[in-house]
Amino acid sequence: xxxxxxxxxxxxxxxxxxxxxxxxxxxxxxxxxxxxxxxxxxxxxxxxxxxxxxxxxxxxxxxxxxxxxxxxxxxxxx
Amino acid sequence: xxxxxxxxxxxxxxxxxxxxxxxxxxxxxxxxxxxxxxxxxxxxxxxxxxxxxxxxxxxxxxxxxxxxxxxxxxxxxxxxxxxxxxxxxxxxxxxxxxxxxxxxxxxxxxxxxxxxxxxxxxxxxxxxxxxxxxxxxxxxxxxxxxxxxxxxxxx
Numbered sequence: 001x002x003x004x005x006x007x008x009x010x011x012x013x014x015x016x017x018x019x020x021x022x023x024x025x026x027x028x029x030x031x032x033x034x035x036x037x038x039x040x041x042x043x044x045x046x047x048x049x050x051x052x053x054x055x056x057x058x059x060x061x062x063x064x065x066x067x068x069x070x071x072x073x074x075x076x077x078x
Numbered sequence: 079x080x081x082x083x084x085x086x087x088x089x090x091x092x093x094x095x096x097x098x099x100x101x102x103x104x105x106x107x108x109x110x111x112x113x114x115x116x117x118x119x120x121x122x123x124x125x126x127x128x129x130x131x132x133x134x135x136x137x138x139x140x141x142x143x144x145x146x147x148x149x150x151x152x153x154x155x156x157x158x159x160x161x162x163x164x165x166x167x168x169x170x171x172x173x174x175x176x177x178x179x180x181x182x183x184x185x186x187x188x189x190x191x192x193x194x195x196x197x198x199x200x201x202x203x204x205x206x207x208x209x210x211x212x213x214x215x216x217x218x219x220x221x222x223x224x225x226x227x228x229x230x231x232x233x
Contacts (some may be wrong), residue, residue: 006207008215014151017212021148027104028159035162068165 034062038071083193086121090114095168102161105171108202109209113137123195126227130219140213177201196228
């Protein structure tokens with residue numbers, strides 16, 4: 001590597017990349033744990049409250065996928 | 079943009095979306111385009127990547143290594159979470175938008191060749207920071223040599 005180039009694996013680049021990695025990990029964990037909760041019978045409102053977001057937000061983000069993976073969401077419209 | 083692409087380049091962009099979905103990504107990142115390039119046999123970009131040891135399998139390993147390194151820096155032990163594939167039409171992330179913009183710009187300056195896989199590879203590899211330069215650094219791959227190898231052969 002030449003001196004005038006950025007160090008792609010230096011501490012500064014690692015620090016910025018860690019932010020990206022944490023966001024990705026947070027998204028993965030949200031997908032995983034919302035599915036777990038809904039499979040366990042939690043309501044949208046309970047999941048939303050636990051995540052600190054609105055029921056609409058969690059529904060919009062996850063409902064379609066949960067239906068596709070076969071989670072039964074009937075009588076869960078609260 | 080797509081009308082300026084060769085058939086191989088269009089295939090790569092479409093395949094990039096499949097790669098992103100399989101990885102459970104919400105957007106198409108430039109590393110997904112890079113994997114797609116490495117899968118298109120018979121193209122200068124694929125040959126250059128393979129020549130540097132960058133097969134689809136190796137690139138996937140390097141991406142995992144980059145993610146693990148970055149998580150560790152944040153103090154998070156990179157345990158493996160189940161991958162949940164994403165569905166539907168994915169948007170381009172900022173990284174791949176910049177890549178495609180650079181590819182279009184280079185094709186306008188060049189000799190009217192349109193966007194081929196070598197131009198796509200150059201545009202991806204020219205990215206200065208982010209996941210792609212980090213995984214190339216982890217692999218010890220010289221970016222200039224990679225570009226030269228791809229552009230030295232005709233598509």
